[in-house]
Amino acid sequence: MAEMLASGQSPEVLFWVGCAGSFDDRAKRITKAIAKILHYAGVNFAVLGAEESCTGDPAKRAGNEFLFQMQAAQNIAVLNGYGIKRIVTGCPHCFNVMKNEYPELGGDYDVHHHSQFIATLISEGMLQLADDHPFKGRRITFHDPCYLGRGNGEYAAPRSVIEALDAELVEMKRCKQKGLCCGAGGAQMFKEAEKGNKEVNYERTDDALETKAATIATGCPFCNTMMTDGVKNSEKEGNVDVQDLAEMIATAADIID
Amino acid sequence: MIAQIIFAFLLAIAGFFFTKRILFIRRNILLGRDVNLSDRKAQRWKTMARVALGQSKMVVRPVAGILHIIIYLGFVIINIEMLEIMIDGLFGTHRVFSFIGPIYSILIASFEFLAFGVLSACVIFLVRRHIIAIARFKSPEMGGWPSLDATIILVAEILLMGAFLGMNAADSIAMGRELDHYTVNIDASAFPISQYLLGLLGGMSDSAIVLVERACWWFHIVGVLSFLVYVPYSKHFHIFLAFPNTYYSNLDEKARLDNMAAVKKEVDMMMDPNADPYALPEEGADAEPPRFGVKDATDLSWKQLMEAYSCTECGRCTSECPANMTGKLLSPRKIMMDVRDRIDEIGHNINANGLEFKPDGKSLVGSYISEEELWACTSCQACLEACPINISPMGIILDMRRSLIMEESKSPEPITSMFNNIENNGAPWAFPAASRGDWIQ
Structure with a gap:
């Protein structure tokens, strides 16, 4: 971003990578896929790089409002400093915080989750998929991230992306409004679960495996981790893969290795 | 005359205890921190109409949802009858609204259908709770009082609806025999459910019929007044608070948390950078x-x-x-x-x-x-x-x-x-x- 500004350019879109997308090895692949898609579709975008900082979501959900607002103030100062208007996030938690909680703190942007942005690019004909790609006719189920689905009412965009793949979309018994959490939200990602008789992600993976889908599609790096772990636990990693919508589109467009 | 005085007395007592408890709850609610929810009034009314009045979220689980709607409609509509019972009780009249003629018969008939519906729904709810023993009614926090509370209400509703139908059955016989005080003429079509109880009562003497009718009438009204006092002590207070509670619903996205x-x-x-780190609190600011x-x-x-x-x-x-x-x-x-x-x-x-x-x-x-x-x-x-x-x-x-x-x-x-x-x-x-x-x- 800084480089773009130095050369006198201003991007249409800021791609907000998020912490998982920056540091988690699995999630970095999702980040690459999103970046490749934006590039392929000719979107004029930038990333903040080292100037990006945690949105504060896990701190806020864990009760540390002070740390959250400190992070928010810092990020808003950077974003406003660059005159950012439009943001695409690779994570529904970043998406929710920036869309719903930043405006009151002085950060008002047009925020899109990557599934929404990709759905728009597809509907506008900006993304050409290969004639023959591995997802054609494939049985795919979509796990609704809580912060995209129930939390922000977006169920259609991710499904329209799967439809664009010409795949067979199968719903889990608990989906959309009634979708079950993967177990990572509310800062659970960063701690051990409380004592119980089952892990939430195993419960959710069972829902997904019940559909006999060949691919579990996700729209959140944390859900991705949880579902991948659940599939491994069921020893089904040979038959079922867990992929982010962006990875699937990038593969189908043959723009990623 | 004595009956009217007793009735007025019971009404006053019930009113007193109900009001006392409501004021207690209101005061307790107001012990909470203040938030301003006076915005977006149109949207709030709509939410209340859809969610509380329209029960839109109840029917997500269709069995419980539909049974609940029957009880809800029964409660709201049969309360029209309560108005008549109040007037009859206070002034010693009998079915004071019957002068409106055929519409009255239709009303009473619809109350009977609803009463039967409520009674059946309550029986099914008891079966779900205690015989099928649905898991969510058996969680640890439901032991003791919460479970008893639910059972009391369901049994009370069954008894009240039974008394209501019994009253109508005895009354229709009394009116048919043109007994003293029962001189109103109401079409038999007003009693589509209680007519099946006629066989039980038909052989009784005039005085026994009057006794059954009066007993059911009093049981019903005393039951309703006790219910009124009981409700705000019980989880069943939702029948009132569901309305303001949905009016003040969160209207933002569900995932949004407030910024403190x-x-x-x-x-x-x-x-x-210009803030004075040693500044004293402003005059009049909260000490704590x-x-x-x-x-x-x-x-x-x-x-x-x-x-x-x-x-x-x-x-x-x-x-x-x-x-x-x-x-x-x-x-x-x-x-x-x-x-x-x-x-x-x-x-x-x-x-x-x-x-x-x-x-x-x-x-x-x-x-x-x-x-x-x-x-x-x-x-x-x-x-x-x-x-x-x-x-x-x-x-x-x-x-x-x-x-x-x-x-x-x-x-x-x-x-x-x-x-x-x-x-x-x-x-x-x-x-x-x-x-x-x-x-x-």
Whole structure:
């Protein structure tokens, strides 16, 4: 971003990578896929790089409002400093915080989750998929991230992306409004679960495996981790893969290795 | 004449105790922190009409939803009859509205159908609760009083509806025989259900018929008045509070959490290079700043306390909670019940100590709700989605986490590390910010 500004350019879109997308090895692949898609579709975008900082979501959900607002103030100062208007996030938690909680703190942007942005690019004909790609006719189920689905009412965009793949979309018994959490939200990602008789992600993976889908599609790096772990636990990693919508589109467009 | 005086007396007593309890609950709710929910009135009325009046979220589970709608309609519509019963009771008249003719017969007939519907629905609800024993009615927090409370109400409704139908049956015989006081002429079509009871009563003497009719009439009205007094002590208070509670629903996206204004003030001051770090509080400012987050029930907002009194313990929240379904201690319904029990306790404490709360060494977090419960929440919003009247247990849970963190610095060790990482590296993991762009390679 800084480089773009130095050369006198201003991007249409800021791609907000998020912490998982920056540091988690699995999630970095999702980040690459999103970046490749934006590039392929000719979107004029930038990333903040080292100037990006945690949105504060896990701190806020864990009760540390002070740390959250400190992070928010810092990020808003950077974003406003660059005159950012439009943001695409690779994570529904970043998406929710920036869309719903930043405006009151002085950060008002047009925020899109990557599934929404990709759905728009597809509907506008900006993304050409290969004639023959591995997802054609494939049985795919979509796990609704809580912060995209129930939390922000977006169920259609991710499904329209799967439809664009010409795949067979199968719903889990608990989906959309009634979708079950993967177990990572509310800062659970960063701690051990409380004592119980089952892990939430195993419960959710069972829902997904019940559909006999060949691919579990996700729209959140944390859900991705949880579902991948659940599939491994069921020893089904040979038959079922867990992929982010962006990875699937990038593969189908043959723009990623 | 004596009957009229007794009736008026009972009415007054019921009215007194009902009002007393309502004022107690109202005062308790207002012990909560103030929030301004006077915005978006049109949207609020619409939400109330859809969710409370229209029961839109009840029918997500069709069996319970439809049965509930039958009881709800029965309750609302049969109450038209209550008006007549009141007038008859006070003035010694008999079926004072019957002069309106055929419409009256249609009304009474519809009441009978509804009464039968309510009776059947209550029987099915008892079967679901006690014979099929649906899991969410058998959770640990449902033992003892909560379960008894539900049973009392269902049995009471069955008895009341039975008395109502019995009264009509005896009355139609009395009117047919043109007994004293029963000189009104009502078409037989007004009694589509109670006609099946005629066989039981037909052989009785005139005086026995009058006795049955009067006994049912009195049982019904005394039952209804007792019910009126009982309801605000019970989870069944939802029949009133569901309406204001949905009116004051959260209208924002479910995933949005409020930004605490008190914290914003602190952060703004820290960010302001001109702020005077040694400034004294302004004249007239509160001597003691309010607590960050919620430790006791009075730290909650009045809306959240209203939610606690509105909860009818149906347990849909708990049955959809990912933590609860995987065996964790957290149950969103228990959170709501704990809040209600605690604010009720505080209310009684205040009344017993000259309208001044006497510290009792207890608090909501600690005495009622454990940290283990609070840390099990994934903030997935399934509980508020499931609630038929838009209660948010999650909002209360996260508010309690705020006091654990910001007042008491009590967090599980990995959460403390996560905070430290965000503070130091701007990420919840211990990676340096400079490596944020490494994915590009």
